[in-house]
Amino acid sequence: xxxxxxLIFCCQLLGELFVAALGLPIPGPVCGMALLLGGLLxxxxxxxxxxxxxxxLLDNLSLLFIPAGVGVMLHAKLLAHDWLPISVALIAxxxxxxxxxxxxxxxxxxxxxxxxxxxxGS
Amino acid sequence: xxxxxxxWTYLSASPLLHLTLxxxxxxxxxxxxxxxxxxxxxxxxxxxxxxxxSILMATNTHYETYFSGAQFVHFLLGPxxxxxAIPLYRQFERVRRSALAILVSILAGSATAVISAIxxxxxxxxxxxxxxxxxxxxxxxxxxxxxTEQLGGLPSLTAVLVILTGILGAMIGTHILNVLGIKDWxxxxxxxxxASHGIGTARALQEHxxxxxxxxxxxxxxxxxxxxxLPLVWRWFxxx
Numbered sequence: 001x002x003x004x005x006x007l008i009f010c011c012q013l014l015g016e017l018f019v020a021a022l023g024l025p026i027p028g029p030v031c032g033m034a035l036l037l038g039g040l041l042x043x044x045x046x047x048x049x050x051x052x053x054x055x056x057l058l059d060n061l062s063l064l065f066i067p068a069g070v071g072v073m074l075h076a077k078l079l080a081h082d083w084l085p086i087s088v089a090l091i092a093x094x095x096x097x098x099x100x101x102x103x104x105x106x107x108x109x110x111x112x113x114x115x116x117x118x119x120x121g122s
Numbered sequence: 123x124x125x126x127x128x129x130w131t132y133l134s135a136s137p138l139l140h141l142t143l144x145x146x147x148x149x150x151x152x153x154x155x156x157x158x159x160x161x162x163x164x165x166x167x168x169x170x171x172x173x174x175x176s177i178l179m180a181t182n183t184h185y186e187t188y189f190s191g192a193q194f195v196h197f198l199l200g201p202x203x204x205x206x207a208i209p210l211y212r213q214f215e216r217v218r219r220s221a222l223a224i225l226v227s228i229l230a231g232s233a234t235a236v237i238s239a240i241x242x243x244x245x246x247x248x249x250x251x252x253x254x255x256x257x258x259x260x261x262x263x264x265x266x267x268x269x270t271e272q273l274g275g276l277p278s279l280t281a282v283l284v285i286l287t288g289i290l291g292a293m294i295g296t297h298i299l300n301v302l303g304i305k306d307w308x309x310x311x312x313x314x315x316x317a318s319h320g321i322g323t324a325r326a327l328q329e330h331x332x333x334x335x336x337x338x339x340x341x342x343x344x345x346x347x348x349x350x351x352l353p354l355v356w357r358w359f360x361x362x
Contacts (some may be wrong), residue, residue, distance in 0.1 A: 067192035
């Protein structure tokens with residue numbers, strides 16, 4: 001368990017170093033995630049102890065957002081000022097993203113796996 | 123003999139108090155969420171944040187004081203982001219067959235989420251800080267916060283907006299997909315995961331196992347896609 005926690009930390013550290021060295025515009029941990037994914041693809045399976053370590057981190061993922069979320073108390077003034085554009089953007093943009101991703105996926109998979117349905121009236 | 127004030131002074135200076143407050147608030151949030159029958163409106167993170175903010179305001183505690191204890195929880199976001207590679211790998215094997223369709227759909231959804239959030243925020247006169255913090259709202263919180271930080275926005279505001287986006291997606295996603303007549307479980311899950319990350323994925327898993335798997339996959343790929351696309355879109359937006 002500790003060995004794989006060390007591996008995860010190393011991936012993050014390497015990711016941070018990689019991003020800083022190349023000046024890449026992505027967060028270090030995301031680069032670390034890509035590194036671990038690449039490692040898993042090369043290895044071909046997930047060692048059970050790594051799965052357990054990952055589950056320990058991910059099972060309570062929601063908990064980890066709380067300290068940052070509490071920081072909203074620092075932005076009460078900004079939220080009071082921008083509540084309208086923020087609410088409209090959240091609702092409209094989330095709905096649009098769901099509609100676009102869903103329609104593109106259903107269109108692409110339909111044409112590639114199943115024949116088109118017969119035309120109406122035929 | 124200590125009097126109560128001495129004990130309070132001692133405790134409020136130690137990280138233990140606010141670390142414990144965070145854990146207890148989360149447990150209370152989880153208990154309420156379970157009692158509500160997993161109603162997305164009773165999101166445990168949202169409840170815990172409301173509870174902690176109320177207590178900090180009632181005791182006149184600064185956020186910096188709270189964070190000096192809570193940072194031990196916050197720190198784990200980085201390793202947890204790396205660990206997302208594990209569920210991503212599991213689904214990588216499962217969906218390799220329609221890899222291109224999946225990639226194109228997620229990129230389309232990802233670009234829609236980012237561009238529409240920026241345009242609507244800008245069109246309705248939001249401040250620059252709010253717009254940057256809104257832009258990565260569809261991405262899982264640790265990644266979204268990293269992106270915002272890098273662009274000079276407010277990671278804590280992003281965390282809250284990400285959570286609200288997840289709750290919204292979980293609430294309205296099913297209705298939108300029904301109205302559009304999208305019945306394929308893979309497409310439904312992918313749409314919800316792209317737009318509303320982990321909270322949406324939890325909802326998709328309740329609908330159908332295949333929807334849940336595709337939603338988790340979409341969440342992971344969208345994190346990478348947005349981390350790559352958003353800084354470019356933002357540079358273009360600021361430049362104009």
